[in-house]
Amino acid sequence: MDFNYSPQEEAFRREVRGWLAENMRELPPWWGRPDVPGPDVDSDEYRHFSFWWHRKLYDAGFVGIAWPKEYGGRGATLIEQALFNEELARHRAPGPVNVIGIGWAGPTIIAAGTEEQKKRFLPKILSAEEIWAQAFSEPGAGSDLAGIQTRAVEDGDDFVVNGQKWPTGAAERADWAILLVRTDPDAPRHRGISYLLLDMHAPGVTVRPFRWMDGDSSNCEVFLDNVRIPKTMLVGKKNLGFYVAMGTLEFERSQLGATVGRENIINDLIRTMKRTERDGQPLSQDPVLRQELAQHWIETKVMKYMGLRMLTSQLKGEATGPKANLGFVMAGESIQRLQDFAIRIIGPYGQLARGSKHAVDNGRWLRSYLTSRGVPTIGGGPVEIKRNIIAMRVLGLPRSY
């Protein structure tokens, strides 16, 4: 056991740090400063900013760190990917865009795609010239992905697709989407699904944006009306798309970046607690809050080392897919408690939204309180499903659903 990093890894860390120190100077003044007015996350200005930053990361070779070199990646280890995520979070730097493309579509194409698909798609994923969305779940099939109803019928060299996908992330601005469709309605549920690459600009694709309850309005519903998708866009074997989608994606499972993000949140809270007095005493000395604060730190540290243990398993080539859910469930529910704690600390100010006079940190805590109810326990895979997987595939209990 050794928590020290190898000289090569340390060198990489130094490289990242050096690059960040150099390049973060160019970030706009509002970045990471809730007190300085900046553009909305949904605005064109913000979009322009994030593509500018992505390009810098890309040019420096920090996009697709663990992707093979032959596909434009750095060909580095998952440790280096984890290190990079950690440093990014530690420095509170913006990350790359095209998250679905880099983290999901790309690795799937690398693992199961044709040579043509690799050549056609991979370079533009890393460069973010083409943005990807994920169109798996449907209004009637969320937790139970095998229940999708969107149909694809073969017609000559194409699949003709009809159906509806929801929610599909930032589909409005996507050029391509990874898509699950039913190609054999008579087969057992899991065995009649295919995995396609969908041109979002194709005729018959209609995108309707909607808002989440935290105000994020970048998410979409996608309607597919006789959309023709060439058979060359099939990934893996026909009717085995469910297994392509569930297949081991070698994304880094340490969650180290997220853990550092939590540390940042806690450190920000400590600052707030130190400068806020109640009954003539800073909140940081309030014994009740201290217990809660410490508990959040403890959970953060526990998750950090759970993540590193998971990463070690991954590096050894062990199958960590089901086991990673141990950390994911904890992280999902833990961040909700942390955000609830954060907003309780600021008392009545917790009600004030972005743009309001007197809003603490321009409503940051309110927004993140709301956001914590989405992805952490639902959007990133419902905790109920994750617990099912832990019970069945980690503990070997019988199926419970």
Added chain:
Amino acid sequence: MDFNYSPQEEAFRREVRGWLAENMRELPPWWGRPDVPGPDVDSDEYRHFSFWWHRKLYDAGFVGIAWPKEYGGRGATLIEQALFNEELARHRAPGPVNVIGIGWAGPTIIAAGTEEQKKRFLPKILSAEEIWAQAFSEPGAGSDLAGIQTRAVEDGDDFVVNGQKWPTGAAERADWAILLVRTDPDAPRHRGISYLLLDMHAPGVTVRPFRWMDGDSSNCEVFLDNVRIPKTMLVGKKNLGFYVAMGTLEFERSQLGATVGRENIINDLIRTMKRTERDGQPLSQDPVLRQELAQHWIETKVMKYMGLRMLTSQLKGEATGPKANLGFVMAGESIQRLQDFAIRIIGPYGQLARGSKHAVDNGRWLRSYLTSRGVPTIGGGPVEIKRNIIAMRVLGLPRSY
């Protein structure tokens, strides 16, 4: 809505209080005083004491308060039963013995028994001349009572019973037991069970006591080896015993006595906290402990009024069986948290058992900490089953088991 009691009810309360004031003087010096050495709960001395006290309650007409007069009860309302339980708890007086007889066997016989059975059994239940046990669950059928395997075969005027019951409460000292047996192995699970009255002194009945983890050694396993039970001991119809057992038992569901018991515990804890200093400050002023302490009080009050709402429904003749589980689940899990809080307060002394030098309150908190893991969430019906019932029969959700 009116939380005041009627003049008649207030008169009854005064009667109870007067009687308790008068008679509690005769209680032995060790009663309710952990600092005064007294007999073990399992000892003959303790047994003698509790029968002596039962007889006093009985003679005063306080046993079977809500039982009909014709069967030796007081014929009073459930409110008066609740009031009595409340006063008993408030005064920390001992309760009656023969709890299964009075609370379970008796009401079932009243509701479903034959005239002969009523005459034969009811008077001696109230007087505690005959003690009852409950022999429903089996080593292989606990949560799922309909899964019992103990067989009864008809033979002339008798049932011949073979099987094993566990756990059966204080069967070693019981004269009779209410018994569920399978009389039709081919019928659907719930429809082949009969409800019998078992003479514990009959040939073929073997009782093996065992201990619970809290040290209580009064519980038993019962082996039935060709035990002959006359058919006159059948309660209700043959094969419909499951429904006899599940039938509405008009025991009082307010749990008022238990609630007051919780108040007593909290008040005892406050006393302990006031006289225990940490860092030169009494624990009662520790802000962290105060939050927890208050939460326990809050839960106690919430349960009190949940209970009274339930009682009001009962009095109106509404079916409260499933709904009462709302309060039961909460009470079961809440008492575990309270006992954990209690034992944390006394720090390292929490490890010391009854009879040890330095044990706080002679190990009372340790014992009750352990005890809280049994009946509250398991023995009184597992919380999982209770939640099933709430979901299905209170909320109308589909069956989930």
Added chain:
Amino acid sequence: MNFSLNEEQVMLKTSARNFLEKECPKRLVREMAANKQGYSPELWKKLAELGWMGLVFPEEYGGVGSTFLDLTVVLEEMGRVLVPGPFVPTVVLAGRPILAAGTEQQKRRLIPGIANGSIIATLAFLEAGGELAASAINVRGTTHGEDFIIDGTKLFVPDAHVADYILCVIRTGDGVSKEEGVTLLLVDAKTVGIHTEVLKTLTGEKLCEVVFSNVMVPRGNILGVLGNGWQIVQRILDEAAVAECAWMTGGAQWILETTVNYARERLAFGQPIGSFQAVAHRCANMAIEVEGAISITQYAAWAISENDPEASAAASVAKAWCSEMYKHVAGDGIQVHGATGFTWDHDLNLYFKRAKTSEIAFGDGRYHRERVAAYITGEGN
């Protein structure tokens, strides 16, 4: 002992339910969140015609003469559909203390207008520290002949922008304890020197910053006794806490019913999701918390109606419980609904957000637990 609504209360509840289902659809709630005024004058008028504003005031002042408990029956239904507007500020935060502590003249001047819906009123209490303690009252009222001059800033004042009167909690003196020297002053909202700005909130509820610059208020507008206002404030807070509990309990019941219906109908893996214990037991837990909330809130409301000596403790017990309950139930409701429940368009999010503001209003769980601890230990901290 009879823990159930009486016949009139059941009728009141039923008619309120029917009326509000028709008159206060979620569309209106969403509109009013975005609307500057924050309430619908038509609906306000109808509520007045139904007598709801006058419910807890004696007939001699144009009221209906019902009890505080009756009011909570209506509040529960209002909370169920999230009626927007200054009902609680007008009736509970201002009207009730005027009735309890006002002079005959003050009562005659204001209560009939409150009862018939022509006067909107509110309470200005919190300041920059955001605390409910007497020590946090620092807006000053200084004597100037027959007037007081008020200077300072109040925050989080509900609906001050549409109020005709603002009941202000100010400091007029410094005693041995911070409780001494607190005074309640009835201020005409149109007085020169008052500047109101609506803050942007989570729910669209209109909480205001109210700046008093050299505001002159006649001495005759003192409510109760000069420097002795804290006792009245405490009673206001107790009643407001219980009113909020009723509101929360109504909303939580809507969530529970909506979630159970969803769990019955939504399919996954070929079955209704309510047939999975992860969902079924979550719903059971919600039901337990809600049943507790209904019970403790009704008790606390009864205790306030009866001036029971335990009323204040009961209010804290209820508010501590309901604050956590509403938040849990709203969160569980979203979790059971999955992504659907997390959308802006689903009504659940209105409740989830309201659960947070209700938690904060009139003291959160921690605040009331400390009050309960003080009550049961007999020791402050």
Added chain:
Amino acid sequence: MNFSLNEEQVMLKTSARNFLEKECPKRLVREMAANKQGYSPELWKKLAELGWMGLVFPEEYGGVGSTFLDLTVVLEEMGRVLVPGPFVPTVVLAGRPILAAGTEQQKRRLIPGIANGSIIATLAFLEAGGELAASAINVRGTTHGEDFIIDGTKLFVPDAHVADYILCVIRTGDGVSKEEGVTLLLVDAKTVGIHTEVLKTLTGEKLCEVVFSNVMVPRGNILGVLGNGWQIVQRILDEAAVAECAWMTGGAQWILETTVNYARERLAFGQPIGSFQAVAHRCANMAIEVEGAISITQYAAWAISENDPEASAAASVAKAWCSEMYKHVAGDGIQVHGATGFTWDHDLNLYFKRAKTSEIAFGDGRYHRERVAAYITGEGN
């Protein structure tokens, strides 16, 4: 970065597992709980022969020269089967500080005996207040020529009744802070004036009251520097906390495995109970807590082995987590087992009880959370 046991550690773990499964059945655990000595001399001898007592001591003192991390590998296996006896007191509470702070002479005198199993030692720390703070150290040592005279009572001293040496934390002076003036003294347990009484505990672990009446101890028996013992004590507590975490983690894994097996096999309603989500998800939650405990404990053990500057904070993080984890997991294990799990005869109850004493040992969750808060805020409280 390599977060996994190395080859030798895996071997150590496997051989410990095999050895203990054979040599320390639950029958022995139960016997020793009732037994006066509280441990089996035969098993003790075998442990010594395996080199476990000497694991963390250098070869020059008769040890094996392994790391603290290696020790926790063994402790995890010991905790898994609940090995009774004075192993942790001897090795961690007494042996480790002697190695760290003792004079060459002290080390030569004691460590070889500890390493070969011929010396049993323990730490006398807590007093009547039951607190871990320096301010709670009130047993006095007063100078008397070349000796100290100790007077006072120590409580909850593990295995003092069989110990050859007792490392005593006493007060020899009063400084500006309570930390000053604390001294560690190595006391021969057979010295005249020491009276030991075994207290009756939940688990049958032998915690003792040790009364010192006019006990003379030579000055040469000071461990470290007179009046400067508190730093050593803190290090002892950190190591003891992590040792306890390893112990708890082992026990929790036994519970998890046993419970999952039961859930697979036990039928209700015609299905294994593990196919009900109420049970399956409870098991999943147990697994999450256990995985967290394994991870954080190994990290803390590594930090101690490496003298990492974060070692003390890591110890508190680990102990806070594991204290709650073990209690939850043990409670959940019983709940899944139902009445069976609540019987005296089922081994689960041994773990449930141990979870409580482990929670208390070397600081409970609250104590360590406060330490973590002090660490991250940089402010005491």
